[in-house]
Amino acid sequence: MYYQRKITDDIFYVGESDRRLDRFENMFELPRGIAYNSYLILDEKTALLDGIDETVSERYYENVRAVLAGRDLDYLIVNHVEPDHCSSLNNILREYPNATMLLTQKGEQFMEQFYNLDYKDRVRIVSEGDQLELGKHTLQFIMAPNVHWPEVMMTYDLTNDILFSADAFGSFGAIEGHLFADQLNFERDWLSEARRYYINIVGRQGASVMRVFKKIEDLGLNIKTICPLHGPIYRTPETVAMILQKYITWASYEPEENGVVLVSASMYGDSQNMNDILASMLADRDVKNIRVYDVSKTPVSEIIADLFRFSNAVFTCLTYNTELFPSMDALMRELTMLNYQNRKISYLQNQSWGGRALKIAQDIFEKSKNLEVVGEPFKILSSVAPDQIDDLAKLADEIAASIAD
Ligand code: FEO
Numbered sequence: 001m002y003y004q005r006k007i008t009d010d011i012f013y014v015g016e017s018d019r020r021l022d023r024f025e026n027m028f029e030l031p032r033g034i035a036y037n038s039y040l041i042l043d044e045k046t047a048l049l050d051g052i053d054e055t056v057s058e059r060y061y062e063n064v065r066a067v068l069a070g071r072d073l074d075y076l077i078v079n080h081v082e083p084d085h086c087s088s089l090n091n092i093l094r095e096y097p098n099a100t101m102l103l104t105q106k107g108e109q110f111m112e113q114f115y116n117l118d119y120k121d122r123v124r125i126v127s128e129g130d131q132l133e134l135g136k137h138t139l140q141f142i143m144a145p146n147v148h149w150p151e152v153m154m155t156y157d158l159t160n161d162i163l164f165s166a167d168a169f170g171s172f173g174a175i176e177g178h179l180f181a182d183q184l185n186f187e188r189d190w191l192s193e194a195r196r197y198y199i200n201i202v203g204r205q206g207a208s209v210m211r212v213f214k215k216i217e218d219l220g221l222n223i224k225t226i227c228p229l230h231g232p233i234y235r236t237p238e239t240v241a242m243i244l245q246k247y248i249t250w251a252s253y254e255p256e257e258n259g260v261v262l263v264s265a266s267m268y269g270d271s272q273n274m275n276d277i278l279a280s281m282l283a284d285r286d287v288k289n290i291r292v293y294d295v296s297k298t299p300v301s302e303i304i305a306d307l308f309r310f311s312n313a314v315f316t317c318l319t320y321n322t323e324l325f326p327s328m329d330a331l332m333r334e335l336t337m338l339n340y341q342n343r344k345i346s347y348l349q350n351q352s353w354g355g356r357a358l359k360i361a362q363d364i365f366e367k368s369k370n371l372e373v374v375g376e377p378f379k380i381l382s383s384v385a386p387d388q389i390d391d392l393a394k395l396a397d398e399i400a401a402s403i404a405d
């Protein structure tokens with residue numbers, strides 16, 4: 001049963017939320033579910049913008065039918081071909097045999113690779129600047145390669161200044177009644193999920209995101225509403241400006257705030273003890289934002305989001321089978337995949353009789369851009385010894401001073 005959700009008088013929300021899926025892309029925890037957004041424009045011509053994941057597609061087909069109310073679908077616009085948006089589309093094309101599908105050349109290739117595209121003869125390839133007239137609405141296509149896949153484009157409604165932004169500006173989290181960010185306490189309840197989504201899903205592609213922003217600026221577009229493919233919609237000057245500013249910060253790999261994220265893996269609690277002591281020392285030195293995580297416990301996507309949020313990090317290199325503890329090794333490698341950079345980092349290490357954990361960690365970050373190492377790596381043998389407290393305090397001094405710089 002469809003309950004009508006309007007973006008404007010003639011643009012309807014037809015997306016759905018999934019609260020059953022455990023992990024997005026089988027990687028990222030979804031404690032609050034996820035929304036797959038899709039939009040339907042009713043003009044002289046009708047246009048559906050993007051599909052949704054097949055897991056909740058039966059409801060989606062109902063939504064589309066209800067909004068069309070017996071009208072035909074003229075256009076299906078596919079901004080992004082990842083299966084969380086396109087696994088429902090062969091069925092849409094089957095149900096609406098007169099619909100033309102608009103997507104990029106690479107988008108067609110991916111549709112073919114994923115779905116053996118049943119309706120190839122109904123594809124119209126679009127390129128930079130192409131427009132589509134629906135009647136009142138004129139849509140312009142903006143190529144956005146690598147935000148976050150190579151085939152991505154965005155669609156701009158020149159009539160209402162609405163950017164249909166594909167994955168950009170998306171959030172984890174199912175829709176909870178309110179569709180619009182201005183109806184929510186966004187900073188309190190949603191910003192962390194928007195950040196976790198961007199950093200983990202799109203984070204590697206900062207340069208591509210900035211290129212799209214430059215293109216939008218060069219075109220002189222005055223975005224009034226942003227309709228992403230996941231999470232809340234931005235429709236007020238305040239919320240549009242807020243999320244654009246966050247994206248500029250995230251895409252340029254600048255920290256949002258000063259603060260220290262201490263990440264360890266601790267088998268029996270001794271490395272954790274070292275982290276807790278250092279965190280206490282930082283608190284005594286007036287460091288305001290301190291996060292302490294065990295990488296074996298907290299979902300990695302949350303730790304990564306905070307590592308991008310704050311200016312400083314401390315990584316504990318625990319030796320395990322002579323190598324770097326596996327979950328820390330995986331975290332650090334994922335950070336490099338996401339182009340982690342422009343941060344101040346420090347190392348702690350713990351070993352009982354040998355091993356290469358610190359060297360492996362340093363090698364992982366060797367090619368990362370602008371990671372400034374603060375202080376000397378601080379080493380313990382199995383547990384913190386009483387005569388090491390002064391040395392750990394020295395490292396705390398150096399970290400606190402690096403934040404004050
Ligand atoms: Fe929401 Fe890149 O898929």
